[in-house]
Amino acid sequence: xxxxxxxxxxxxxxxxxxxxxxxxxxxxxxxxxxxxxxxxxxxxxxxxxxxxxxxxxxxxxxxxxxxxxxxxxxxxxxxxxxxxxxxxxxxxxxxxxxxxxxxxxxxxxxxxxxxxxxxxxxxxxxxxxxxxxxxxxxxxxxxxxxxxxxxxxxxxxxxxxxxxxxxxxxxxxxxxxxxxxxxxxxxxxxxxxxxxxxxxxxxxxxxxxxxxxxxxxxxxxxxxxxxxxxxxxxxxxxxxxxxxxxxxxxxxxxxxxxxxxxxxxxxxxxxxxxxxxxxxxxxxxxxxxxxxxxxxxxxxxxxxxxxxx
Numbered sequence: 001x002x003x004x005x006x007x008x009x010x011x012x013x014x015x016x017x018x019x020x021x022x023x024x025x026x027x028x029x030x031x032x033x034x035x036x037x038x039x040x041x042x043x044x045x046x047x048x049x050x051x052x053x054x055x056x057x058x059x060x061x062x063x064x065x066x067x068x069x070x071x072x073x074x075x076x077x078x079x080x081x082x083x084x085x086x087x088x089x090x091x092x093x094x095x096x097x098x099x100x101x102x103x104x105x106x107x108x109x110x111x112x113x114x115x116x117x118x119x120x121x122x123x124x125x126x127x128x129x130x131x132x133x134x135x136x137x138x139x140x141x142x143x144x145x146x147x148x149x150x151x152x153x154x155x156x157x158x159x160x161x162x163x164x165x166x167x168x169x170x171x172x173x174x175x176x177x178x179x180x181x182x183x184x185x186x187x188x189x190x191x192x193x194x195x196x197x198x199x200x201x202x203x204x205x206x207x208x209x210x211x212x213x214x215x216x217x218x219x220x221x222x223x224x225x226x227x228x229x230x231x232x233x234x235x236x237x238x239x240x241x242x243x244x245x246x247x248x249x250x251x252x253x254x255x256x257x258x259x260x261x262x263x264x265x266x267x268x269x270x271x272x273x274x275x276x277x278x279x280x281x282x283x284x285x286x287x288x289x290x291x292x293x294x295x296x297x298x299x300x301x302x303x304x305x306x307x308x309x
Contacts, residue, residue, distance in 0.1 A: 003112060009225060009301055016259060021142065021145065022138055022141075022142055025138040025141040025142065026055060026137075026138040028136050029134035029137040029141075030131065030134045030243060032129055033129075033230060034058075034061070034127075034130050035132045036230075036231075036236075037061060037126070037129075037130065037234055038057045038061060038079070038108065039284045039289050040234060040235065040236070040262070040265075041266075041269065041287065041288065041289075042196075042286070042287050042288075042289045042296050043056075043057075043284065043285070043286050044284070044286075044287075045282060045283040045284040046284055047075070047076050047282060048264060049074075049075060050074045050075060050077050050244060051074075051076075051077075051078065054095075056078060059078070059080055060117065060119050060125075061119065061125055061126055061127065062125045062127045063080055063125050064118065064119050064120045064122075064123055064124045064125035064126065065081075065116050065117060065118045065119065065120075065272075066078040066079070066081070066117045066118070067079055067080075067081035067095040067108065067114050067115075067116055068114060068115050068276055068279070068280060069097075069108055069113060069114035069115070071102070073078055074101070076280050076282065077099070078117070079097050079099055079102060079159065080099065081096060081097045081116075082095070082096045083096075083097040083123055084096045084107035085107065092110065092123065092161065093110060093115050093116075094107030094109045094110055094113075095107055095108050095116065097114075108184065109164065110278075113273070114279075115272070115275050115279040115280070116272060116275075116276075117267055117269070117273060117274045117276055117284075118268045118269070118271075119263070119268060119273040120265060120268055121267075123269050126234070126265070129230065129233050129234060133226060133227075133229070133230040133233075136224060136226050137226055137227075139211070140219055140222055140226065142221075143218045143219050143221070144207055144216065147202055147214070147215055147216045147219055148216060148231070150218065151214055157172075167184070167185070171184055174213065182248045186270070192233045197293075204294050231258075232258045233261070234262065235258045235259070235261055235262025235263075235265070236258060236260075237258055237290075238258075243245055255300075257303060262288075266288070269286045270286070
């Protein structure tokens with residue numbers, strides 16, 4: 001790859017080019033799935049000072065909650081924290097905060113000294129969805145790579161010594177790089193012959209039924225299905241995996257698969273944001289990020305008996 005700008009923009013977050021393929025594949029899918037997930041809700045009214053939106057979304061989706069409180073130095077802030085204590089309903093009563101900027105010697109009491117923005121009711125993030133799907137997609141990527149490699153013709157090559165082996169490897173490399181023909185020393189063809197016998201090339205083709213074992217289309221479909229499952233798991237409306245046209249009523253029934261869990265997150269967000277706004281005096285809001293065409297469909301602008309293209 002071309003090294004631009006003397007590598008100044010490449011060093012910090014590099015892509016670990018030397019890492020194994022499966023490691024790079026999982027890292028790719030974790031980043032890809034998280035970037036799709038972070039658009040699930042639109043937040044408005046976040047304080048502009050000391051509220052980096054990227055850090056806010058990352059912490060909220062990965063940890064599942066963020067402690068917010070008033071600071072003499074920084075004003076209204078959010079910080080990662082750990083729950084503390086047991087209330088009458090066995091819920092946390094405080095937040096332990098220990099970061100490079102804040103090292104409190106005791107927990108902050110929820111409702112009196114801090115509040116909590118919660119995405120889930122059980123103080124867990126939704127990164128497990130990203131991690132699980134990234135793992136599945138990584139395994140599919142490995143299978144796709146192997147299927148692509150195995151789709152090529154295979155050859156078994158014999159060499160009498162290391163020098164001949166290097167020559168054969170060089171020939172194969174040149175052919176792989178696209179050269180239409182390669183001239184080789186005739187002595188390579190005499191390695192496996194005895195005195196007086198006819199010379200023959202020292203390689204044989206390993207025949208396989210490539211068409212019978214070609215499963216790449218099925219693997220690509222499996223990847224698409226896994227991505228569809230991911231969208232539905234995080235509450236994003238997506239067309240079902242079927243070839244024929246579907247009716248509006250049928251599409252609504254598919255939407256039921258995406259509704260419940262996303263609504264749990266929405267209820268938790270709205271309730272916690274109400275308390276946070278009362279505590280800080282802010283007006284932070286969160287709403288679903290619905291595509292316009294899907295919103296219009298929900299409002300009944302398309303008849304119940306009309307097919308969806």
